[in-house]
Amino acid sequence: xxLKQKIVAVLLAIVALFGGxxxxxxxxxxxxxSAYTSTTTYNGAGAINLTKDVVxxxxxxxxxxxVITGAVAGSIIFYDANTKDASTTALxxxxxxxxxxxxxxxxxxxxxxxxxxxxxxxxxxxTAIPTSTITFR
Numbered sequence: 001x002x003l004k005q006k007i008v009a010v011l012l013a014i015v016a017l018f019g020g021x022x023x024x025x026x027x028x029x030x031x032x033x034s035a036y037t038s039t040t041t042y043n044g045a046g047a048i049n050l051t052k053d054v055v056x057x058x059x060x061x062x063x064x065x066x067v068i069t070g071a072v073a074g075s076i077i078f079y080d081a082n083t084k085d086a087s088t089t090a091l092x093x094x095x096x097x098x099x100x101x102x103x104x105x106x107x108x109x110x111x112x113x114x115x116x117x118x119x120x121x122x123x124x125x126x127t128a129i130p131t132s133t134i135t136f137r
Contacts, residue, residue, distance in 0.1 A: 050121070073102060076124070080116060097115060
């Protein structure tokens with residue numbers, strides 16, 4: 001082995017030993033912490049997964065979308081709130097994010113809107129819950 005080959009071999013050994021300073025790059029369309037959480041109104045067995053009034057998130061975040069795949073028999077309202085006053089229909093210190101009337105067409109309704117108190121979904125009755133998916137983060 002000549003001197004040139006010995007130098008190349010030593011340099012390759014050093015690169016192999018220390019990894020050459022290469023750092024793997026993360027690839028994907030969503031940065032960490034930016035992915036949406038989702039919930040479905042019906043589970044895989046066809047049973048209702050949500051109740052009439054549900055707090056999906058109890059602190060600030062983003063309401064992503066509401067994907068309706070089945071019939072809407074009653075109204076659905078999304079609130080920026082984390083509690084529902086059982087004695088009235090009013091929500092203390094809240095604001096309405098979206099209202100879907102009965103018979104809303106199936107489709108994807110995208111919002112990407114911020115909420116500060118929490119995300120509460122209210123169905124007009126426990127039997128008026130459509131087959132759907134709600135995304136939020």
